[in-house]
Amino acid sequence: xxxxxxxxxxxxxxxxxxxxxxxxxxxxxxxxxxxxxxxxxxxxxxxxxxxxxxxxxxxxxxxxxxxxxxxxxxxxxxxxxxxxxxxxxxxxxxxxxxxxxxxxxxxxxxxxxxxxxxxxxxxxxxxxxxxxxxxxxxxxxxxxxxxxxxxxxxxxxxxxxxxxxxxxxxxxxxxxxxxxxxxxxxxxxxxxxxxxxxxxxxxxxxxxxxxxxxxxxxxxxxxxxxxxxxxxxxxxxxxxxxxxxxxxx
Amino acid sequence: xxxxxxxxxxxxxxxxxxxxxxxxxxxxxxxxxxxxxxxxxxxxxxxxxxxxxxxxxxxxxxxxxxxxxxxxxxxxxxxxxxxxxxxxxxxxxxxxxxxxxxxxxxxxxxxxxxxxxxxxxxxxxxxxxxxxxxxxxxxxxxxxxxxxxxxxxxxxxxxxxxxxxxxxxxxxxxxxxxxxxxxxxxxxxxxxxxxxxxxxxxxxxxxxxxxxxxxxxxxxxxxxxxxxxxxxxxxxxxxxxxxxxxxxx
DNA sequence: CGGCCCATTGAAAGCACTCAATAACAGTGG
DNA sequence: CCACTGTTATTGAGTGCTTTCAATGGGCCG
Numbered sequence: 331x332x333x334x335x336x337x338x339x340x341x342x343x344x345x346x347x348x349x350x351x352x353x354x355x356x357x358x359x360x361x362x363x364x365x366x367x368x369x370x371x372x373x374x375x376x377x378x379x380x381x382x383x384x385x386x387x388x389x390x391x392x393x394x395x396x397x398x399x400x401x402x403x404x405x406x407x408x409x410x411x412x413x414x415x416x417x418x419x420x421x422x423x424x425x426x427x428x429x430x431x432x433x434x435x436x437x438x439x440x441x442x443x444x445x446x447x448x449x450x451x452x453x454x455x456x457x458x459x460x461x462x463x464x465x466x467x468x469x470x471x472x473x474x475x476x477x478x479x480x481x482x483x484x485x486x487x488x489x490x491x492x493x494x495x496x497x498x499x500x501x502x503x504x505x506x507x508x509x510x511x512x513x514x515x516x517x518x519x520x521x522x523x524x525x526x527x528x529x530x531x532x533x534x535x536x537x538x539x540x541x542x543x544x545x546x547x548x549x550x551x552x553x554x555x556x557x558x559x560x561x562x563x564x565x566x567x568x569x570x571x572x573x574x575x576x577x578x579x
Numbered sequence: 580x581x582x583x584x585x586x587x588x589x590x591x592x593x594x595x596x597x598x599x600x601x602x603x604x605x606x607x608x609x610x611x612x613x614x615x616x617x618x619x620x621x622x623x624x625x626x627x628x629x630x631x632x633x634x635x636x637x638x639x640x641x642x643x644x645x646x647x648x649x650x651x652x653x654x655x656x657x658x659x660x661x662x663x664x665x666x667x668x669x670x671x672x673x674x675x676x677x678x679x680x681x682x683x684x685x686x687x688x689x690x691x692x693x694x695x696x697x698x699x700x701x702x703x704x705x706x707x708x709x710x711x712x713x714x715x716x717x718x719x720x721x722x723x724x725x726x727x728x729x730x731x732x733x734x735x736x737x738x739x740x741x742x743x744x745x746x747x748x749x750x751x752x753x754x755x756x757x758x759x760x761x762x763x764x765x766x767x768x769x770x771x772x773x774x775x776x777x778x779x780x781x782x783x784x785x786x787x788x789x790x791x792x793x794x795x796x797x798x799x800x801x802x803x804x805x806x807x808x809x810x811x812x813x814x815x816x817x818x819x820x821x822x823x824x825x826x827x828x
Numbered sequence: 829c830g831g832c833c834c835a836t837t838g839a840a841a842g843c844a845c846t847c848a849a850t851a852a853c854a855g856t857g858g
Numbered sequence: 859c860c861a862c863t864g865t866t867a868t869t870g871a872g873t874g875c876t877t878t879c880a881a882t883g884g885g886c887c888g
Binding site: 413415416417419420421423434435436437441442464465468471472474475478479480481482483485486487488489490492493494495533535536576577578 | 662664665666668669670672683684685686690691713714717720721723724727728729730731732734735736737738739741742743744782784785825826827
Binding site: 786787789793 | 875876878884
Protein backbone atom coordinates (compact mmCIF):
# COMPACT_ATOMS: atom_id res chain seq x y z
CA UNK A 331 0.00 0.00 0.00
CA UNK A 332 1.30 3.45 -0.74
CA UNK A 333 0.71 4.41 2.85
CA UNK A 334 3.01 1.70 4.15
CA UNK A 335 6.07 3.45 5.49
CA UNK A 336 8.25 0.40 4.96
CA UNK A 337 8.06 0.46 1.18
CA UNK A 338 11.12 1.01 -0.94
CA UNK A 339 10.85 4.56 -2.10
CA UNK A 340 14.12 5.28 -3.82
CA UNK A 341 14.84 4.52 -7.44
CA UNK A 342 13.11 6.03 -10.41
CA UNK A 343 10.53 3.31 -10.83
CA UNK A 344 9.31 0.80 -8.32
CA UNK A 345 6.09 -0.87 -7.41
CA UNK A 346 5.13 1.73 -4.86
CA UNK A 347 5.81 4.56 -7.24
CA UNK A 348 3.80 2.84 -9.95
CA UNK A 349 0.90 2.50 -7.59
CA UNK A 350 1.24 6.07 -6.42
CA UNK A 351 1.60 7.38 -9.93
CA UNK A 352 -1.61 5.67 -10.87
CA UNK A 353 -3.26 7.20 -7.84
CA UNK A 354 -1.69 10.55 -8.66
CA UNK A 355 -2.91 10.42 -12.24
CA UNK A 356 -6.44 9.98 -10.96
CA UNK A 357 -6.05 12.45 -8.12
CA UNK A 358 -8.55 15.25 -7.84
CA UNK A 359 -5.60 17.62 -7.45
CA UNK A 360 -3.81 16.25 -10.52
CA UNK A 361 -4.23 19.44 -12.50
CA UNK A 362 -3.97 22.07 -9.82
CA UNK A 363 -1.18 23.22 -7.55
CA UNK A 364 2.07 21.40 -7.32
CA UNK A 365 1.18 18.28 -9.27
CA UNK A 366 0.11 20.19 -12.35
CA UNK A 367 3.73 21.22 -12.84
CA UNK A 368 4.69 17.73 -14.01
CA UNK A 369 3.54 15.67 -16.95
CA UNK A 370 2.28 12.15 -16.43
CA UNK A 371 5.65 10.57 -17.13
CA UNK A 372 7.42 12.64 -14.50
CA UNK A 373 4.72 12.15 -11.94
CA UNK A 374 6.45 8.89 -10.99
CA UNK A 375 9.14 10.76 -9.19
CA UNK A 376 6.80 12.88 -7.20
CA UNK A 377 4.59 9.90 -6.50
CA UNK A 378 7.60 8.03 -5.20
CA UNK A 379 8.00 10.40 -2.30
CA UNK A 380 4.31 10.96 -1.58
CA UNK A 381 2.27 9.21 1.09
CA UNK A 382 -1.47 9.42 0.86
CA UNK A 383 -3.39 10.09 4.04
CA UNK A 384 -6.83 11.07 5.22
CA UNK A 385 -8.17 13.00 8.17
CA UNK A 386 -11.66 13.25 9.59
CA UNK A 387 -13.49 16.38 10.59
CA UNK A 388 -11.87 17.86 13.66
CA UNK A 389 -8.67 15.88 13.31
CA UNK A 390 -5.48 17.88 13.82
CA UNK A 391 -2.80 16.80 11.36
CA UNK A 392 -0.25 19.55 12.00
CA UNK A 393 0.55 20.80 15.48
CA UNK A 394 2.23 24.15 16.07
CA UNK A 395 5.67 23.72 17.54
CA UNK A 396 6.25 20.20 16.26
CA UNK A 397 9.38 19.58 14.15
CA UNK A 398 8.51 20.48 10.58
CA UNK A 399 9.44 17.27 8.84
CA UNK A 400 6.76 17.13 6.18
CA UNK A 401 5.00 19.14 3.53
CA UNK A 402 1.37 18.49 2.67
CA UNK A 403 -0.74 18.75 -0.43
CA UNK A 404 -4.51 18.75 -0.05
CA UNK A 405 -6.18 16.48 -2.55
CA UNK A 406 -9.74 16.84 -1.38
CA UNK A 407 -11.59 18.77 1.30
CA UNK A 408 -10.87 21.83 3.36
CA UNK A 409 -8.76 22.43 6.45
CA UNK A 410 -8.00 25.41 8.67
CA UNK A 411 -4.54 26.60 9.65
CA UNK A 412 -4.39 28.45 12.95
CA UNK A 413 -2.25 29.85 15.74
CA UNK A 414 -3.28 29.98 19.39
CA UNK A 415 -2.38 32.18 22.32
CA UNK A 416 -1.91 30.57 25.72
CA UNK A 417 -5.21 31.93 27.02
CA UNK A 418 -7.23 30.42 24.19
CA UNK A 419 -7.46 33.28 21.75
CA UNK A 420 -7.16 31.82 18.27
CA UNK A 421 -6.29 33.27 14.89
CA UNK A 422 -7.03 31.23 11.80
CA UNK A 423 -4.35 32.22 9.31
CA UNK A 424 -5.91 30.50 6.33
CA UNK A 425 -8.15 27.86 4.86
CA UNK A 426 -6.67 25.32 2.47
CA UNK A 427 -8.57 23.26 -0.08
CA UNK A 428 -8.05 20.92 -3.00
CA UNK A 429 -4.70 21.52 -4.66
CA UNK A 430 -3.27 23.71 -1.93
CA UNK A 431 0.22 23.10 -0.65
CA UNK A 432 0.78 23.35 3.10
CA UNK A 433 3.90 23.65 5.18
CA UNK A 434 6.06 26.13 3.32
CA UNK A 435 5.60 28.61 6.12
CA UNK A 436 7.74 26.75 8.60
CA UNK A 437 11.19 27.14 10.03
CA UNK A 438 12.44 24.17 12.02
CA UNK A 439 9.08 23.72 13.66
CA UNK A 440 5.59 24.35 12.36
CA UNK A 441 4.38 27.86 13.14
CA UNK A 442 0.73 26.83 13.00
CA UNK A 443 -1.63 23.92 13.53
CA UNK A 444 -3.90 22.38 10.92
CA UNK A 445 -7.29 20.78 11.44
CA UNK A 446 -9.67 19.22 8.93
CA UNK A 447 -13.01 21.02 8.57
CA UNK A 448 -14.48 17.98 6.86
CA UNK A 449 -13.09 14.58 5.85
CA UNK A 450 -10.02 15.33 3.76
CA UNK A 451 -7.49 13.49 1.62
CA UNK A 452 -3.94 14.71 1.36
CA UNK A 453 -0.41 13.75 0.42
CA UNK A 454 2.54 14.00 2.75
CA UNK A 455 6.06 14.69 1.51
CA UNK A 456 9.16 14.32 3.58
CA UNK A 457 10.90 17.68 3.41
CA UNK A 458 14.36 16.29 2.75
CA UNK A 459 13.05 13.88 0.14
CA UNK A 460 11.18 16.61 -1.66
CA UNK A 461 14.33 18.71 -1.65
CA UNK A 462 16.03 15.82 -3.37
CA UNK A 463 13.40 15.97 -6.09
CA UNK A 464 14.25 19.63 -6.68
CA UNK A 465 17.56 18.67 -8.28
CA UNK A 466 15.87 16.60 -10.94
CA UNK A 467 12.79 18.76 -11.36
CA UNK A 468 13.66 22.37 -10.77
CA UNK A 469 10.21 23.21 -12.04
CA UNK A 470 8.85 21.97 -8.74
CA UNK A 471 11.01 24.38 -6.83
CA UNK A 472 9.93 27.13 -9.18
CA UNK A 473 6.34 26.20 -8.57
CA UNK A 474 6.84 26.25 -4.83
CA UNK A 475 8.36 29.70 -5.07
CA UNK A 476 5.31 30.84 -7.00
CA UNK A 477 3.06 29.26 -4.39
CA UNK A 478 4.93 30.96 -1.57
CA UNK A 479 4.84 34.31 -3.39
CA UNK A 480 1.13 34.08 -3.93
CA UNK A 481 0.54 33.11 -0.32
CA UNK A 482 2.49 36.16 0.74
CA UNK A 483 0.20 38.35 -1.34
CA UNK A 484 -2.81 36.73 0.32
CA UNK A 485 -1.26 37.14 3.75
CA UNK A 486 -0.61 40.82 3.18
CA UNK A 487 -4.16 41.32 2.03
CA UNK A 488 -5.29 39.66 5.23
CA UNK A 489 -3.07 41.97 7.29
CA UNK A 490 -4.84 44.93 5.75
CA UNK A 491 -8.16 43.30 6.62
CA UNK A 492 -7.22 42.51 10.21
CA UNK A 493 -5.50 45.79 10.89
CA UNK A 494 -7.76 48.31 9.22
CA UNK A 495 -11.13 47.02 8.04
CA UNK A 496 -14.45 47.20 9.89
CA UNK A 497 -16.49 44.12 10.76
CA UNK A 498 -18.81 44.45 7.77
CA UNK A 499 -15.87 45.08 5.44
CA UNK A 500 -14.13 41.98 6.78
CA UNK A 501 -17.12 39.74 6.23
CA UNK A 502 -17.71 41.21 2.78
CA UNK A 503 -14.04 40.69 1.91
CA UNK A 504 -14.21 37.10 3.01
CA UNK A 505 -17.32 36.30 1.00
CA UNK A 506 -15.90 38.05 -2.05
CA UNK A 507 -12.61 36.22 -1.73
CA UNK A 508 -14.20 32.85 -1.11
CA UNK A 509 -16.42 33.22 -4.15
CA UNK A 510 -13.43 34.06 -6.32
CA UNK A 511 -11.61 31.08 -4.98
CA UNK A 512 -14.34 28.48 -4.95
CA UNK A 513 -15.99 29.40 -8.23
CA UNK A 514 -14.05 32.06 -10.12
CA UNK A 515 -15.87 31.46 -13.38
CA UNK A 516 -19.31 30.49 -12.14
CA UNK A 517 -22.32 32.73 -11.87
CA UNK A 518 -21.32 35.17 -9.14
CA UNK A 519 -24.79 35.02 -7.61
CA UNK A 520 -24.73 31.24 -7.23
CA UNK A 521 -25.01 29.95 -3.68
CA UNK A 522 -21.75 29.35 -1.85
CA UNK A 523 -21.13 26.36 0.35
CA UNK A 524 -19.03 27.44 3.28
CA UNK A 525 -17.31 24.54 5.02
CA UNK A 526 -16.59 26.57 8.16
CA UNK A 527 -18.71 27.56 11.15
CA UNK A 528 -19.37 31.08 12.39
CA UNK A 529 -16.82 30.48 15.09
CA UNK A 530 -14.17 29.64 12.52
CA UNK A 531 -15.17 32.59 10.41
CA UNK A 532 -14.76 34.80 13.47
CA UNK A 533 -11.33 33.35 14.26
CA UNK A 534 -10.28 34.00 10.67
CA UNK A 535 -11.57 37.57 10.57
CA UNK A 536 -10.38 38.63 14.01
CA UNK A 537 -13.94 39.05 15.31
CA UNK A 538 -16.41 37.23 17.59
CA UNK A 539 -19.19 34.96 16.38
CA UNK A 540 -21.77 37.54 17.43
CA UNK A 541 -20.13 40.27 15.40
CA UNK A 542 -19.89 38.01 12.36
CA UNK A 543 -23.56 37.20 12.74
CA UNK A 544 -24.48 40.88 12.99
CA UNK A 545 -22.35 41.78 9.99
CA UNK A 546 -24.01 39.07 7.92
CA UNK A 547 -27.39 40.32 9.11
CA UNK A 548 -26.45 43.83 7.99
CA UNK A 549 -25.53 42.56 4.51
CA UNK A 550 -28.73 40.54 4.39
CA UNK A 551 -30.86 43.55 5.32
CA UNK A 552 -29.38 45.42 2.36
CA UNK A 553 -30.25 42.45 0.14
CA UNK A 554 -26.59 42.01 -0.74
CA UNK A 555 -26.51 38.41 0.42
CA UNK A 556 -29.05 35.74 1.19
CA UNK A 557 -28.32 33.45 4.11
CA UNK A 558 -29.58 29.91 3.91
CA UNK A 559 -29.22 27.00 6.26
CA UNK A 560 -26.33 24.53 6.38
CA UNK A 561 -23.66 27.16 5.77
CA UNK A 562 -25.06 28.23 2.42
CA UNK A 563 -24.85 31.85 1.39
CA UNK A 564 -25.90 33.39 -1.92
CA UNK A 565 -24.46 36.65 -3.13
CA UNK A 566 -27.27 38.74 -4.57
CA UNK A 567 -25.28 41.88 -5.38
CA UNK A 568 -21.68 40.87 -6.18
CA UNK A 569 -20.74 44.39 -7.23
CA UNK A 570 -21.96 45.96 -4.02
CA UNK A 571 -20.22 43.25 -2.01
CA UNK A 572 -16.92 43.91 -3.74
CA UNK A 573 -17.30 47.65 -3.24
CA UNK A 574 -17.87 47.23 0.47
CA UNK A 575 -14.99 44.78 0.79
CA UNK A 576 -12.62 47.33 -0.70
CA UNK A 577 -14.08 50.23 1.26
CA UNK A 578 -14.76 51.90 -2.08
CA UNK A 579 -17.51 54.25 -1.00
CA UNK B 580 28.63 53.63 -14.04
CA UNK B 581 26.76 50.61 -12.74
CA UNK B 582 23.62 52.68 -12.56
CA UNK B 583 23.67 53.43 -16.27
CA UNK B 584 20.79 51.53 -17.81
CA UNK B 585 22.52 51.37 -21.19
CA UNK B 586 25.37 49.15 -20.11
CA UNK B 587 25.87 45.75 -21.65
CA UNK B 588 24.67 43.34 -19.05
CA UNK B 589 24.80 39.94 -20.72
CA UNK B 590 27.83 37.71 -20.87
CA UNK B 591 29.60 36.12 -17.94
CA UNK B 592 32.17 38.86 -17.51
CA UNK B 593 32.08 42.42 -18.69
CA UNK B 594 33.16 45.79 -17.42
CA UNK B 595 29.88 46.58 -15.79
CA UNK B 596 29.78 43.26 -14.05
CA UNK B 597 33.34 43.70 -12.85
CA UNK B 598 32.48 47.07 -11.43
CA UNK B 599 29.31 45.75 -9.84
CA UNK B 600 31.09 42.74 -8.46
CA UNK B 601 33.61 45.00 -6.81
CA UNK B 602 30.77 47.03 -5.38
CA UNK B 603 28.99 43.86 -4.36
CA UNK B 604 32.06 42.51 -2.63
CA UNK B 605 32.20 45.65 -0.53
CA UNK B 606 28.44 45.85 -0.04
CA UNK B 607 27.09 46.08 3.46
CA UNK B 608 24.69 43.32 2.55
CA UNK B 609 27.40 41.08 1.13
CA UNK B 610 27.05 38.50 3.86
CA UNK B 611 23.37 38.58 4.58
CA UNK B 612 20.30 37.62 2.62
CA UNK B 613 20.49 36.75 -1.03
CA UNK B 614 24.07 37.75 -1.75
CA UNK B 615 25.47 35.55 0.99
CA UNK B 616 24.40 32.51 -1.01
CA UNK B 617 27.18 33.03 -3.55
CA UNK B 618 30.93 33.00 -3.17
CA UNK B 619 32.97 35.91 -4.45
CA UNK B 620 33.68 34.26 -7.79
CA UNK B 621 30.01 33.69 -8.55
CA UNK B 622 29.00 37.13 -7.43
CA UNK B 623 29.86 38.32 -10.95
CA UNK B 624 26.74 36.81 -12.33
CA UNK B 625 24.48 38.34 -9.77
CA UNK B 626 26.27 41.65 -10.06
CA UNK B 627 25.72 41.56 -13.80
CA UNK B 628 21.95 41.83 -13.39
CA UNK B 629 21.96 44.25 -10.46
CA UNK B 630 21.46 47.99 -10.63
CA UNK B 631 22.39 50.03 -7.61
CA UNK B 632 20.03 52.79 -6.53
CA UNK B 633 19.35 55.06 -3.63
CA UNK B 634 16.24 56.66 -2.18
CA UNK B 635 15.82 59.50 0.28
CA UNK B 636 13.58 59.62 3.31
CA UNK B 637 9.97 59.71 2.20
CA UNK B 638 10.71 58.57 -1.33
CA UNK B 639 8.37 55.91 -2.70
CA UNK B 640 10.26 53.37 -4.78
CA UNK B 641 7.52 50.77 -5.22
CA UNK B 642 3.93 51.72 -5.95
CA UNK B 643 1.05 49.33 -5.34
CA UNK B 644 -0.61 48.34 -8.59
CA UNK B 645 2.37 49.04 -10.83
CA UNK B 646 3.60 46.18 -13.05
CA UNK B 647 5.98 44.10 -10.95
CA UNK B 648 9.04 44.15 -13.15
CA UNK B 649 11.75 44.24 -10.51
CA UNK B 650 12.97 42.70 -7.32
CA UNK B 651 14.85 44.72 -4.76
CA UNK B 652 17.53 43.99 -2.22
CA UNK B 653 18.12 46.50 0.56
CA UNK B 654 21.81 47.21 1.08
CA UNK B 655 21.51 49.90 3.70
CA UNK B 656 18.75 51.63 5.61
CA UNK B 657 15.13 50.85 6.39
CA UNK B 658 11.94 51.12 4.36
CA UNK B 659 8.27 50.45 5.03
CA UNK B 660 5.99 48.32 2.87
CA UNK B 661 2.32 49.25 3.03
CA UNK B 662 -1.14 48.90 1.55
CA UNK B 663 -3.74 51.66 1.49
CA UNK B 664 -7.52 51.72 1.40
CA UNK B 665 -9.22 54.32 -0.80
CA UNK B 666 -10.27 56.42 2.20
CA UNK B 667 -6.74 56.74 3.53
CA UNK B 668 -6.58 53.94 6.05
CA UNK B 669 -3.12 52.42 5.82
CA UNK B 670 -1.65 49.11 6.87
CA UNK B 671 2.12 48.74 7.00
CA UNK B 672 2.78 45.10 6.19
CA UNK B 673 6.45 45.14 7.08
CA UNK B 674 9.69 46.99 7.57
CA UNK B 675 12.71 45.95 5.52
CA UNK B 676 16.35 46.65 6.37
CA UNK B 677 19.87 45.78 5.29
CA UNK B 678 19.97 42.44 3.51
CA UNK B 679 16.24 42.07 3.08
CA UNK B 680 14.84 41.02 -0.26
CA UNK B 681 11.71 42.81 -1.47
CA UNK B 682 9.23 42.01 -4.19
CA UNK B 683 8.61 38.29 -3.88
CA UNK B 684 5.09 38.99 -2.73
CA UNK B 685 3.84 40.13 -6.10
CA UNK B 686 1.69 38.68 -8.83
CA UNK B 687 1.70 40.64 -12.07
CA UNK B 688 1.53 43.92 -10.20
CA UNK B 689 2.94 44.93 -6.84
CA UNK B 690 0.50 44.33 -4.03
CA UNK B 691 2.09 47.00 -1.84
CA UNK B 692 3.99 50.26 -1.94
CA UNK B 693 7.45 50.87 -0.47
CA UNK B 694 8.83 54.09 1.01
CA UNK B 695 12.22 54.83 2.52
CA UNK B 696 12.18 55.71 6.23
CA UNK B 697 15.68 57.14 5.95
CA UNK B 698 18.19 57.44 3.11
CA UNK B 699 18.59 53.92 1.74
CA UNK B 700 20.74 52.06 -0.75
CA UNK B 701 19.38 49.12 -2.66
CA UNK B 702 19.87 46.89 -5.69
CA UNK B 703 17.26 46.38 -8.36
CA UNK B 704 16.95 43.13 -10.30
CA UNK B 705 14.88 42.66 -13.39
CA UNK B 706 12.55 39.76 -12.63
CA UNK B 707 13.09 37.99 -15.92
CA UNK B 708 16.85 38.44 -15.72
CA UNK B 709 16.98 37.09 -12.21
CA UNK B 710 14.96 34.10 -13.34
CA UNK B 711 17.63 33.54 -15.95
CA UNK B 712 20.20 33.40 -13.19
CA UNK B 713 18.23 30.64 -11.49
CA UNK B 714 19.26 28.18 -14.18
CA UNK B 715 22.93 28.67 -13.45
CA UNK B 716 22.66 29.18 -9.72
CA UNK B 717 19.80 27.11 -8.37
CA UNK B 718 21.04 28.03 -4.93
CA UNK B 719 19.62 31.48 -5.47
CA UNK B 720 16.21 30.07 -6.13
CA UNK B 721 16.58 27.90 -3.07
CA UNK B 722 17.51 30.92 -1.07
CA UNK B 723 14.53 32.86 -2.34
CA UNK B 724 12.27 29.99 -1.37
CA UNK B 725 13.73 30.10 2.12
CA UNK B 726 13.24 33.86 2.22
CA UNK B 727 9.64 33.54 1.13
CA UNK B 728 9.00 30.79 3.65
CA UNK B 729 10.41 32.84 6.46
CA UNK B 730 8.41 35.87 5.43
CA UNK B 731 5.29 33.74 5.51
CA UNK B 732 6.07 32.76 9.09
CA UNK B 733 6.50 36.42 9.99
CA UNK B 734 3.28 37.33 8.20
CA UNK B 735 1.33 34.68 10.06
CA UNK B 736 2.72 35.90 13.35
CA UNK B 737 1.55 39.38 12.38
CA UNK B 738 -1.93 38.06 11.57
CA UNK B 739 -2.15 36.69 15.10
CA UNK B 740 -1.07 40.07 16.42
CA UNK B 741 -3.52 42.07 14.33
CA UNK B 742 -6.43 39.72 14.82
CA UNK B 743 -6.18 38.80 18.46
CA UNK B 744 -3.72 40.81 20.53
CA UNK B 745 -4.46 43.86 22.69
CA UNK B 746 -2.78 47.21 22.18
CA UNK B 747 -0.16 46.65 24.89
CA UNK B 748 0.53 43.14 23.63
CA UNK B 749 1.01 44.48 20.11
CA UNK B 750 3.49 47.13 21.17
CA UNK B 751 5.34 44.64 23.37
CA UNK B 752 5.46 42.17 20.49
CA UNK B 753 6.86 44.78 18.18
CA UNK B 754 9.59 45.87 20.57
CA UNK B 755 10.50 42.28 21.31
CA UNK B 756 10.61 41.41 17.64
CA UNK B 757 12.58 44.48 16.68
CA UNK B 758 15.16 43.81 19.35
CA UNK B 759 15.60 40.24 18.12
CA UNK B 760 15.98 41.46 14.61
CA UNK B 761 18.20 44.49 15.12
CA UNK B 762 20.48 43.04 17.76
CA UNK B 763 19.82 39.37 18.34
CA UNK B 764 23.08 38.79 20.19
CA UNK B 765 23.55 42.11 21.93
CA UNK B 766 22.68 42.96 25.48
CA UNK B 767 18.88 42.74 25.49
CA UNK B 768 18.62 45.86 27.64
CA UNK B 769 20.62 48.01 25.24
CA UNK B 770 18.77 50.99 23.79
CA UNK B 771 17.00 50.42 20.49
CA UNK B 772 17.01 52.92 17.67
CA UNK B 773 13.64 52.86 15.98
CA UNK B 774 13.71 54.38 12.51
CA UNK B 775 9.94 54.78 12.37
CA UNK B 776 7.55 57.36 13.82
CA UNK B 777 4.62 56.69 16.14
CA UNK B 778 2.36 57.06 13.16
CA UNK B 779 4.20 54.35 11.28
CA UNK B 780 4.23 52.16 14.35
CA UNK B 781 0.47 52.61 14.60
CA UNK B 782 -0.05 51.74 10.93
CA UNK B 783 2.03 48.60 11.42
CA UNK B 784 0.22 47.48 14.56
CA UNK B 785 -3.30 48.28 13.43
CA UNK B 786 -3.71 51.01 16.06
CA UNK B 787 -3.77 54.81 16.26
CA UNK B 788 -0.83 56.96 17.33
CA UNK B 789 -2.60 57.82 20.56
CA UNK B 790 -3.11 54.18 21.48
CA UNK B 791 0.53 53.38 20.70
CA UNK B 792 1.55 56.26 22.89
CA UNK B 793 -0.67 55.08 25.73
CA UNK B 794 0.57 51.50 25.41
CA UNK B 795 4.18 52.68 25.58
CA UNK B 796 3.29 54.79 28.60
CA UNK B 797 1.79 51.74 30.26
CA UNK B 798 4.98 49.74 29.68
CA UNK B 799 7.03 52.66 30.94
CA UNK B 800 4.97 52.94 34.14
CA UNK B 801 5.75 49.30 34.84
CA UNK B 802 9.45 50.02 34.31
CA UNK B 803 9.53 47.51 31.49
CA UNK B 804 10.84 50.01 28.97
CA UNK B 805 12.48 53.41 29.10
CA UNK B 806 11.50 55.89 26.45
CA UNK B 807 14.12 58.38 25.32
CA UNK B 808 14.03 61.09 22.76
CA UNK B 809 14.74 60.70 19.06
CA UNK B 810 13.00 57.34 18.74
CA UNK B 811 15.20 55.61 21.26
CA UNK B 812 13.74 52.98 23.54
CA UNK B 813 15.55 50.83 26.08
CA UNK B 814 14.14 47.54 27.25
CA UNK B 815 14.59 47.31 31.01
CA UNK B 816 12.84 43.99 31.58
CA UNK B 817 13.23 41.83 28.45
CA UNK B 818 11.65 38.82 30.10
CA UNK B 819 8.55 40.69 31.16
CA UNK B 820 8.29 42.24 27.69
CA UNK B 821 8.44 38.85 26.02
CA UNK B 822 5.88 37.44 28.45
CA UNK B 823 3.44 40.24 27.68
CA UNK B 824 4.02 39.95 23.94
CA UNK B 825 3.06 36.29 24.05
CA UNK B 826 0.14 36.88 26.42
CA UNK B 827 1.83 34.41 28.75
CA UNK B 828 0.19 35.50 31.99
C1' DC C 829 12.81 83.14 19.82
C1' DG C 830 9.04 81.58 17.09
C1' DG C 831 7.02 78.14 14.21
C1' DC C 832 6.32 73.55 13.04
C1' DC C 833 5.97 68.84 13.66
C1' DC C 834 5.61 65.03 16.52
C1' DA C 835 4.37 62.95 20.82
C1' DT C 836 1.73 62.80 25.01
C1' DT C 837 -2.29 63.22 27.79
C1' DG C 838 -7.28 63.97 28.76
C1' DA C 839 -12.28 63.55 27.82
C1' DA C 840 -15.95 61.74 25.25
C1' DA C 841 -17.80 58.70 21.70
C1' DG C 842 -18.11 54.47 18.98
C1' DC C 843 -17.50 49.90 17.48
C1' DA C 844 -16.86 45.52 18.72
C1' DC C 845 -16.99 42.53 22.81
C1' DT C 846 -19.22 40.18 26.71
C1' DC C 847 -23.02 38.32 28.81
C1' DA C 848 -27.52 36.49 28.30
C1' DA C 849 -31.62 34.69 26.19
C1' DT C 850 -33.92 32.89 22.32
C1' DA C 851 -34.18 30.58 17.95
C1' DA C 852 -32.85 27.37 14.45
C1' DC C 853 -30.69 23.42 13.15
C1' DA C 854 -28.66 18.43 12.99
C1' DG C 855 -28.42 14.21 14.68
C1' DT C 856 -30.56 10.56 17.50
C1' DG C 857 -33.72 7.45 19.13
C1' DG C 858 -38.26 6.24 20.02
C1' DC D 859 -42.19 10.34 11.18
C1' DC D 860 -41.58 13.11 14.98
C1' DA D 861 -40.16 14.37 19.49
C1' DC D 862 -35.88 15.06 22.00
C1' DT D 863 -31.38 17.04 22.77
C1' DG D 864 -27.20 19.15 22.16
C1' DT D 865 -25.00 22.28 19.22
C1' DT D 866 -24.81 26.35 16.48
C1' DA D 867 -26.62 30.78 15.14
C1' DT D 868 -29.17 34.99 16.00
C1' DT D 869 -30.58 38.89 18.55
C1' DG D 870 -30.63 42.14 22.54
C1' DA D 871 -28.58 44.88 26.34
C1' DG D 872 -24.75 46.68 28.61
C1' DT D 873 -19.68 47.10 29.06
C1' DG D 874 -15.08 48.18 27.67
C1' DC D 875 -11.10 48.93 24.79
C1' DT D 876 -9.77 51.62 21.28
C1' DT D 877 -10.79 55.59 18.64
C1' DT D 878 -11.84 60.32 17.95
C1' DC D 879 -11.51 64.95 19.13
C1' DA D 880 -9.02 68.39 21.57
C1' DA D 881 -5.39 70.53 24.13
C1' DT D 882 -0.80 70.58 25.95
C1' DG D 883 4.05 69.63 25.93
C1' DG D 884 8.60 68.95 23.84
C1' DG D 885 12.17 68.83 20.38
C1' DC D 886 14.19 70.54 16.06
C1' DC D 887 15.33 74.08 12.90
C1' DG D 888 15.14 78.29 10.66
